[in-house]
Amino acid sequence: MLPTTFGPWLDYTINGLVIGNIYALLAVGLALIFGVSHLINFAHGSVYMVGAYIGWLCVTKLALPLPVTFVTVAAGCGLLGAVIERVGLRPLRNAPRIAPLLATIGLSVVLDQSAQLLFSPDPRALPTQLPTWRIAIGGGSIGALDLLIAGVGIGSAGLLYGFLRFTKLGWAVRATALDRDAAQQCGVDVDKVNRTVFAIASALGGVSGLLVGMYYNTIDPNMGFQAGLKGIVAQLIGGVGNVPGAIAGSLLLGLIESYGIALFGTSYRNLFAFVALILILVLRPNGLFARARRLPPEPLTGTFIAPSRPLVLPKWAVWTLAALALALPLVVQQPYLLQTLGNAWLYALLALSLTLVAGTVGQVSLGHAGLLAIGAYASSLLALDAGVPVLLAVPLAGLVAAALGTALVYPAFRLRGHYVSIATLAVGEIVTLVILNWESLTRGPIGVTGIPPLSVAGKPLVSGQWVYWVPLIVLLAFAALQSRLLNSHLGRTLRAIREDDVAARSYGVDLNRYKGLAFAVAGFIAGVGGALMAHFYSYINHETFPAPVSMLALTMVILGGLGNVAGAVLGAAVLVGLPELFRAAAEYRMLIYGVVLLLLIRFRPQGLLGTV
Amino acid sequence: MADQLKNSLPKKPLLEIAGLTRRFGGLTAVNGLSLTVETGELVSIIGPNGAGKTTLFNLISGLDAPDAGAVTFEGGDVTGLSAERLAALGLARSFQHGRVFGNLSVLDNVLVGAHTRLRAVKPQIPLVGPLVELALALIRPPSVRAEEERLRAEATEIVRMFGERLTPRLDKPAHSLSYANRRRVEIARALALHPRLLLLDEPTAGMNPTETAEMLEIIRGLKAGGLTILLIEHKLDLVMQLSDRVVVMDHGARIAEGPPAAVAGDPAVIEAYLGHKAVGAANQDGPNQDGGRDAEGDAARILVAH
Numbered sequence: 001m002l003p004t005t006f007g008p009w010l011d012y013t014i015n016g017l018v019i020g021n022i023y024a025l026l027a028v029g030l031a032l033i034f035g036v037s038h039l040i041n042f043a044h045g046s047v048y049m050v051g052a053y054i055g056w057l058c059v060t061k062l063a064l065p066l067p068v069t070f071v072t073v074a075a076g077c078g079l080l081g082a083v084i085e086r087v088g089l090r091p092l093r094n095a096p097r098i099a100p101l102l103a104t105i106g107l108s109v110v111l112d113q114s115a116q117l118l119f120s121p122d123p124r125a126l127p128t129q130l131p132t133w134r135i136a137i138g139g140g141s142i143g144a145l146d147l148l149i150a151g152v153g154i155g156s157a158g159l160l161y162g163f164l165r166f167t168k169l170g171w172a173v174r175a176t177a178l179d180r181d182a183a184q185q186c187g188v189d190v191d192k193v194n195r196t197v198f199a200i201a202s203a204l205g206g207v208s209g210l211l212v213g214m215y216y217n218t219i220d221p222n223m224g225f226q227a228g229l230k231g232i233v234a235q236l237i238g239g240v241g242n243v244p245g246a247i248a249g250s251l252l253l254g255l256i257e258s259y260g261i262a263l264f265g266t267s268y269r270n271l272f273a274f275v276a277l278i279l280i281l282v283l284r285p286n287g288l289f290a291r292a293r294r295l296p297p298e299p300l301t302g303t304f305i306a307p308s309r310p311l312v313l314p315k316w317a318v319w320t321l322a323a324l325a326l327a328l329p330l331v332v333q334q335p336y337l338l339q340t341l342g343n344a345w346l347y348a349l350l351a352l353s354l355t356l357v358a359g360t361v362g363q364v365s366l367g368h369a370g371l372l373a374i375g376a377y378a379s380s381l382l383a384l385d386a387g388v389p390v391l392l393a394v395p396l397a398g399l400v401a402a403a404l405g406t407a408l409v410y411p412a413f414r415l416r417g418h419y420v421s422i423a424t425l426a427v428g429e430i431v432t433l434v435i436l437n438w439e440s441l442t443r444g445p446i447g448v449t450g451i452p453p454l455s456v457a458g459k460p461l462v463s464g465q466w467v468y469w470v471p472l473i474v475l476l477a478f479a480a481l482q483s484r485l486l487n488s489h490l491g492r493t494l495r496a497i498r499e500d501d502v503a504a505r506s507y508g509v510d511l512n513r514y515k516g517l518a519f520a521v522a523g524f525i526a527g528v529g530g531a532l533m534a535h536f537y538s539y540i541n542h543e544t545f546p547a548p549v550s551m552l553a554l555t556m557v558i559l560g561g562l563g564n565v566a567g568a569v570l571g572a573a574v575l576v577g578l579p580e581l582f583r584a585a586a587e588y589r590m591l592i593y594g595v596v597l598l599l600l601i602r603f604r605p606q607g608l609l610g611t612v
Numbered sequence: 613m614a615d616q617l618k619n620s621l622p623k624k625p626l627l628e629i630a631g632l633t634r635r636f637g638g639l640t641a642v643n644g645l646s647l648t649v650e651t652g653e654l655v656s657i658i659g660p661n662g663a664g665k666t667t668l669f670n671l672i673s674g675l676d677a678p679d680a681g682a683v684t685f686e687g688g689d690v691t692g693l694s695a696e697r698l699a700a701l702g703l704a705r706s707f708q709h710g711r712v713f714g715n716l717s718v719l720d721n722v723l724v725g726a727h728t729r730l731r732a733v734k735p736q737i738p739l740v741g742p743l744v745e746l747a748l749a750l751i752r753p754p755s756v757r758a759e760e761e762r763l764r765a766e767a768t769e770i771v772r773m774f775g776e777r778l779t780p781r782l783d784k785p786a787h788s789l790s791y792a793n794r795r796r797v798e799i800a801r802a803l804a805l806h807p808r809l810l811l812l813d814e815p816t817a818g819m820n821p822t823e824t825a826e827m828l829e830i831i832r833g834l835k836a837g838g839l840t841i842l843l844i845e846h847k848l849d850l851v852m853q854l855s856d857r858v859v860v861m862d863h864g865a866r867i868a869e870g871p872p873a874a875v876a877g878d879p880a881v882i883e884a885y886l887g888h889k890a891v892g893a894a895n896q897d898g899p900n901q902d903g904g905r906d907a908e909g910d911a912a913r914i915l916v917a918h
């Protein structure tokens with residue numbers, strides 16, 4: 001398998017450096033943004049995707065010459081960046097720290113979905129107008145496009161250096177990055193600095209998208225997700241906010257991926273990036289190039305989560321609602337309606353699980369769909385391959401998801417704020433990639449077919465009413481358990497961690513122990529939810545629980561109110577039930593979720609029922 | 613018998629710090645500091661802004677680790693021990709800028725202070741311990757319920773120490789409290805831990821004279837109850853009235869130590885304060901807009917008056 005001659009290795013090296021250059025264009029922008037606003041911009045990947053599409057319009061529709069295409073992409077994305085800063089982030093400057101984090105997530109959903117609606121989800125070809133010659137060197141070869149990418153990378157780095165070093169605005173950017181308040185007092189217009197930085201970063205990101213589109217001759221509306229994540233990984237390798245570090249980290253990541261592919265094959269490519277990410281976060285959270293041991297930066301005031309006065313539903317109201325929900329199939333018989341609501345209850349299990357870790361403990365997990373996947377696969381495979389009765393396989397799957405989920409996220413327990421989100425995002429991706437690649441266990445890309453339905457005493461529960469009742473009963477049971485948990489000393493302790501982990505530690509709260517407990521309980525609930533989904537759907541594959549499902553769950557949690565059990569159920573009912581009942585076209589749904597998320601963050605951050 | 617033996621032995625200090633050092637890049641925030649605190653004593657640490665007082669507290673309470681030096685607590689070496697372990701050993705602290713749990717009620721804030729005393733929390737066996745705790749929280753057998761009731765009653769009692777200021781707000785979220793009330797919640801929370809040693813970082817920062825006087829009485833009461841206290845404070849009249857001993861820090865090092873009256877007359881101390889005052893006036897911002905800077909001016913005045 002291994003190439004034994006020198007030539008292929010040179011090719012892999014060149015390929016790694018080229019990819020690294022592309023990541024660098026993304027990572028430098030992310031580092032600049034982090035420098036001035038202490039924000040990890042999850043929407044950066046979407047800007048990159050927009051850049052690719054603007055490029056595609058220029059090349060295929062307008063037939064513009066290449067340099068004009070580049071300028072148009074940079075200008076278009078620069079403008080987009082300025083708009084993102086102005087509309088999405090500036091209004092949140094004094095909001096709790098969770099708000100801008102969520103806003104960039106919402107923005108990325110909106111951008112990706114808009115592109116999908118405008119250009120269809122199908123990939124498109126983005127031909128280069130470059131000549132196709134290649135220079136052979138030492139057994140490897142370099143093409144015109146490789147040289148262009150290298151040129152753009154080095155050229156942008158040079159321009160950026162000149163800008164930061166020799167212009168007044170560049171000086172202001174550096175001053176703001178050093179000490180925002182001090183810069184403001186010295187008369188630096190911090191808003192202008194932010195706008196400029198977002199514009200520059202987005203222009204670089206857009207150009208990067210264009211180059212990638214040309215390199216692989218294909219673009220699609222979801223290309224930004226992975227790329228944005230790679231940019232973040234590269235930036236973390238170099239140390240957040242460190243521009244030269246981001247370039248070095250990108251080249252390193254490109255090489256790691258390229259050599260990794262050489263050794264193990266293409267389908268493992270992303271696995272390397274995400275495993276590298278977890279290793280970096282755990283071993284060198286300040287990046288490879290940071291030297292000093294430092295305390296994590298601690299804001300003097302302000303909490304991660306907005307202050308809130310939750311709406312407490314009286315006990316009788318909760319019981320009445322539960323009874324009404326249980327009695328519904330006696331009155332309503334349309335199978336479609338019951339199935340839709342049953343599906344909403346299944347998603348409510350996911351929301352319940354996420355609201356515990358993201359809401360109660362304040363660990364905003366972006367990989368929660370991974371827990372569903374683990375539960376679904378565990379239960380299906382236990383039932384199919386180990387002959388375990390479905391009724392037993394479902395709770396066992398919950399245990400598997402609890403154990404595996406906690407173990408996978410464990411390395412991230414020492415992280416805070418944004419870093420938790422990045423790590424869990426990566427863990428979610430790792431789960432998908434392992435499912436895809438571990439064919440002997442999971443059947444790989446084919447997926448699992450013929451999953452037996454849930455059955456009691458030999459009678460399969462597949463009719464419309466059971467599809468509604470089973471999830472609802474499980475949901476009510478878990479909701480009751482979670483409420484009981486929140487009313488105990490554990491609820492108090494978990495919420496204390498969210499409010500101020502430093503103070504919590506000073507009062508003897510062992511963070512690992514309680515985060516572990518929360519993730520285990522959450523893993524169990526989501527695992528059971530995933531298992532039920534598998535037995536109702538009867539077919540699953542690695543794409544049944546994609547990353548957008550995690551975003552959907554997060555939107556439900558925010559809509560209901562962080563940590564709010566009733567809120568999670570309400571959020572799921574509203575976001576899964578309503579669009580379906582109003583027959584909103586399926587392709588608009590994710591867009592609606594993104595917009596709902598953005599509006600909530602801006603106008604009602606505590607959600608409908610309030611943070612508990 | 614055993615008691616007699618104990619009494620005849622030379623008394624071990626409750627807290628002993630030797631040569632403690634912490635550097636931040638080029639800056640040495642705490643520089644070879646040594647200090648002892650006997651059981652039942654109230655020792656105050658004073659010094660100009662940036663002297664390294666809070667950093668010292670972070671080192672003692674395990675939130676930060678020293679580059680050199682040792683901390684001994686109740687005769688055992690606790691250098692570099694984590695904050696949560698130190699809390700379990702009976703060390704409680706308040707924070708200079710206030711770190712209450714905003715969305716938790718006043719009562720819950722105080723109850724978190726009693727966290728280390730909960731029996732459900734005690735089993736430390738990996739995996740089994742947390743699962744037992746989870747089971748106890750869900751099942752809540754009578755013993756657990758009784759303990760919770762007892763702690764609630766006790767927490768209410770502690771809050772009552774602060775009189776009408778806090779008691780009516782027992783169920784209000786802490787974020788709705790005034791600044792002074794949040795400081796009170798912090799102290800109540802610390803007391804709920806049943807500390808062997810209490811570290812207070814500027815407990816009266818941002819309080820008006822009446823509130824400060826109330827706080828003085830509360831601290832005096834705690835001291836009378838036998839609690840050992842290490843206090844950071846800028847308001848020197850309070851320090852002079854309460855302290856058994858005063859330690860003066862500047863540039864991370866101890867520049868004077870002794871009974872309040874002796875320290876107040878020390879020329880090196882006056883020099884440190886007056887010298888910094890001149891520097892301080894040039895730079896208007898800083899974390900202590902809430903009176904720290906004024907307090908420093910007062911400090912210089914009081915020192916000179918003594």
Ligand SMILES: Nc1ncnc2c1ncn2[C@@H]1O[C@H](COP(=O)(O)OP(=O)(O)OP(=O)(O)O)[C@@H](O)[C@H]1O
Nearest residue numbers: 295636641660661662663664665666667668708900
């Ligand atoms: N995490 C940190 N990183 C870098 N420098 C720090 C850090 N914490 C404190 N310092 C510096 O160490 C020095 C001592 O700070 P410290 O907060 O301990 O002073 P202090 O005596 O408590 O002052 P004040 O009276 O203003 O509270 C200061 O110069 C401060 O800027």
Ligand SMILES: [Mg+2]
Nearest residue numbers: 665666667708
């Ligand atoms: Mg201080």
